[in-house]
Amino acid sequence: MRSFDASAAQKGMWLAQKMSPETLNHALVVWDVDGELDAVVMESAFRRVLDEAEVLRVTFVDDDGEPRQVPRELGDWRPFLLDCSAAADPEQAAREALANVVGRPFDLERDLLLRLGVVRLGVARSLVVIAYHHMVSDGFGAGGLLSQRLAEVYTALARGSEVPPLPHPWDAEPFAAEAAAYQSSEQFAEDTEFWRDYLADAPGPAQVPRVAMSDASRAALAERTDSADRWAELADSIGMVSRTLTVPCAEAAVWTDKAKSLGVWMSSLLTAAAAVYFRHRCDRPEFLLSLAVGNRVGVAARTPGLAVNVVPVRMRVPLAATFAEIADAVVDETYEIFGHTTCHYSDIQRASGTVLSGRGAFGVAVNVVEFAEQLHFADSPARHIGGTTGVFDELSVAVYTDGSPDSDLLLRLDAPAGLYDAAELRFIGAELIAYIRALVAAGDQRPVGALDVLTGAERDRVLTAPDDTAVPPPGPTVPELFARQVERAPDAAALVSGDTEVSYRELDERSDRLAEALRRRGVGPDTVVAVTTPRSVDLATALLAVAKAGGASVLSADPGVPAVAFDDLLADTGEGDGNEAREAPLPARADNLLAVAQASGPAGEAAVLAVTHANTVWFATDRHRSGGGHDAVLWHSPPTAEGLALELWAPLLNGGRVVVAPPGELDADALTALREAHPITAVRLSAGLFSAIAAEHPSHLAGLREVRTDGVSAAAVRRVREACPELAVVNGDGPADGTARYVLGPGLAPVPAGVTGELYVAGPGVARGWAGRPGRTAECFVPCPFGPDGGVMYRTGERARWGASGLEHAGRADARADVRGVLVETAEVEDVLSEHPGLAQVAVATAPDDSGQRRLTAYVVPAGVLGAGGAVPPNAPAVDELRRFAAGRLPESMVPSAFVVLGHLPAGADGRVDRAALPAPEFGDGRYRAPRDHTEKVLAEAFADVLELDRVGIDEDFFDLGGNSLKAIRLVGLIRAELNLEVSIRTLFAARTITGLTDMWADLNRSSRPALRRRTKDGEVL
Secondary structure, eight states, X not given: OOOEEOOHHHHHHHHHHHHXXXXXXXXXXXXEEESOOOHHHHHHHHHHHHHHBGGGSEEEEEETTEEEEEEOOOTTOOOEXXXXXXXXXXXXXHHHHHHHHHHSOOOTTTSOSEEEEEEEEETTEEEEEEXXXXXXXXXXXXXXXXXXXXXXXXXXXHHTOOOOOOSSOBOHHHHHHHHHHHHTSHHHXXXXXXHHXXXXXXXXXXXXXXXXXXXXXXXXXXXXXXHHHHHHGGGGGGTEEEEEEEEOHHHHHHHHHHHHHHTSOHHHHHHHHHHHHHHHHHOOXXXXXXXXXXXXXXXXXXXXXXXXXXXXEEEEOOTTSBHHHHHHHHHHHHXXXXXXXXXXXXXXXXXXXXXXXXXXXXXXXXXXXOOOOOEXXXXXXXXXXXXXXXXXXXXXEEEEOOSSTTOOEEEEEEEEXXXXXXXXXXXXXXXXXXXXXXXXXXXXXXXXXXXXXXXXXXXXXXXXOXXXXXXXXXXXXXXXXXXXXXXXXXXXXEEEETTEEEEHHHHHHHHHHHHHHHHHTTOOTTOEEEEOOOSSHHHHXXXXXXXXXTOEEEEOSOTTSOOOOHHHHHHTTSOOOSOSOOOOOOOOOTTSEEEEEEEEOTTSOEEEEEEEHHHHHHHHTOTTOTTGGGOXXXXXSOSBHHHHIIIIIHHHTTTOEEEEOOSSOOOHHHHHHHXXXXXXXXXXXXXXXXXXXXHHOGGGGTTOSEEEESSOOHHHHHHHHHHOTTOEEEESOOOOTTOEEEEEOTTSOBOOTTOOEEEEEESXXXXXXXXXXXXXXXXXXXXXXXSSTTOEEEEEEEEEEEETTEEEEEEEGGGEEEETTEEEEHHHHHHHHTTSTTEEEEEEEEEEOTTSOEEEEEEEEEXXXXXXXXXXXXXXXXXXXXXXXXXXXXXXXXXXXXXXXXSSOOXXXXXXXXXXXXXXXXXXXXXXXXXXXXXXXXXXXXXXXXHTOSOOOTTSOTTTTTOOHHHHHHHHHHHHHHHOEEOOHHHHHHHOSHHHHHHTGGGOEXXXXXXXXXXXXXXXXX
């Protein structure tokens, strides 16, 4: 039996099929023939062309983990003929029929890997169909060379003329020989060395984040828009999602003119525009994208076999650059890699040391197809219809026409079904087109960072502030607003501490005396006064007194900080002899400092925030707060800027009461005791305490009006809201009068609803800046482009998006991490793990393993820690259970490599998880651990065999030991052969170690597939 070594491209396709056997790597080319087509003549044309095309008539055998191609004869093969002309909707009937044609699996060892035929839509309209497995051809081979030959042969047969001979034979052997010769050539060695150098210290891949949207929006965007888009739904049959968007021919001509004016090809313009879009949406200054290349040289240039390749391109997109500069950069990068594109994608991966990650190693694939041309079957013109383009493990963006002179431009997006859905692809495609339009229309000197593509109602939705921020700040200072409450209800309780109750009148008089003493000591507007008094009635008195004196409080728990002694100040307020001259008190203004308080900076670092009277008054008088002006608010948080505003100033400036918690950290028991002693209606809880209560006793929060927290999972909030439907839960910054919140991209342009960006806050509620840090203030308090001139907005360092119910927080901006080439939003992993009923709190972070690779680690606090005094309860979920839970709900690249069970998560001064204080995970201590049973012994031998090592311990990571995609295929085959268990590549990626596999053992299925069969080089089974 004749057989040939498979090409690198075919091996890559074969590997992809092994990695995702449920996804069929099938492609479909459809030609819409406008005129009568003779089915009998077309059948003759099909057979004649296939007789010529031995390169397409090959099957593949597994030769000890490597594919070999074996030519086969055509035999009694016949094309199919489907007649849909009588259907109510012939096109829809044709799509349903072709979904079955392209969706039926091919047997790579036995089947002819093409299905050719005709679908009749009417008397004068038919479809010529080419369905094929990508192992034998590609878009240029099937949609170009093969389609042209079919049209040529049909035309000759229909006219009764002689069929012109093929200029060059389409034999399998020279095609395979050329590929094999390249693999053993010096050029291949040079190419792999080039890619090794080119990708050294390469940036991460461009990966467009998913889009969050309501069910109604998702349903609306999932609707197909036109005929081209409806044909794209055929991709569903092979496990892909596809959308096609249409750009009118006239507009496409404008784009072509723009390319000419820039001196670049249309393909370069579109690639550059895509790069600018990725810069904005992926928020990476530099990234990799994948570029599809025809790779048609030598024999491949004239043979319709598989030759297409996808190669990485490094792109750097400075926000200050012009579009012309980015287009030139695309041309320069393309020229740099041009001579090395014969090296196949999988060889580039191996040369660069890229590890298996579950999605494209080099980012979104861009494919500008320029070979389409109109065909004629005899006298009938034919237009190309997009069917399916095969499978990808990443988003693919293709641009093409139907081949006719007046064709519109078609933008097609394909992605695996688990990566995006149909609505998201339409959203991404429409946004990409909007960016192309904006870039084409932009002036030559406009920087790409200034692009702002939102218009109309969508722009109004994400930029409309809760209230008008252009009005001047209100006049009252904190003392003036407090005085109004004293006048309104002087005998009402202002502070309650244990059995002590202090009225508004008493607090006013006591703070007046202290304020006078402060003025005697030179305290005036913007004078900073250090206060070291612990949380108490005295502390509230001191803070109010400093404000009345016009000064600004700085709170510190460090007794070494110079401070004015509280008792000495009170003693200094005696009567005196009545002759001393007293200075008139200086009035405080709204823009004077009120406090210099601890806060969390945008990067999560501890910082000191300069807060004015106006800031606090705007925050405290926010009418959006659910509790109203008569809340009994628990004061227990550390003296941070937000804690004081919520727990002290908001109730005091609205006529409420402050319940002072005793010293010490608040826990669930202490909260319950305080609520039994005092009618508390509002409380601010740390993320840890809220999550623990939500997991164990959410009903304990019943009776409160409002609970504020920050950084907790959606699952925890949902549990509390289900148990306490009347309770208002605010997770993160709630709305505030005079405060506008903007979700912006890296160029400070607003992002659409559903897209995650960075959260900025503007308006009079924004603080003055970071005390003593002018440089950091300039970085974080930036000019606001959406409000009145001179306004500023604060860069919070939070990621957020606009959802159906308002602003949704998505974790800190510094919580994103590159993990094996995939940009992971750790907040998404936390949200999924928080759904586990046995967990109270989750934090996900990255840490380096022994090899320096960064890996995800999940730090989990089990439910039940409240009742166990912080100790891990004996019924806490096991690590293997948590790993299975994560692997069943997350893509493999987002499954944590390690799980650390803790009694509590360390918290910073702001109540959030202190990630710097999380313990280092154990990925394995480097010591060899031997197999513990027969199954682990078999697995250890299989690991060692594939990795070509003497031994492998049960805790050692397959991929860290040198495992790659090809070795992974070999390993799962050995496991199937030795243990008769079906382990997918995805399972192996999630498990990574022998213990990880045995943890998942119960979820694996007995294999019904044949074991690996060793063959000779000629394809004979040994």
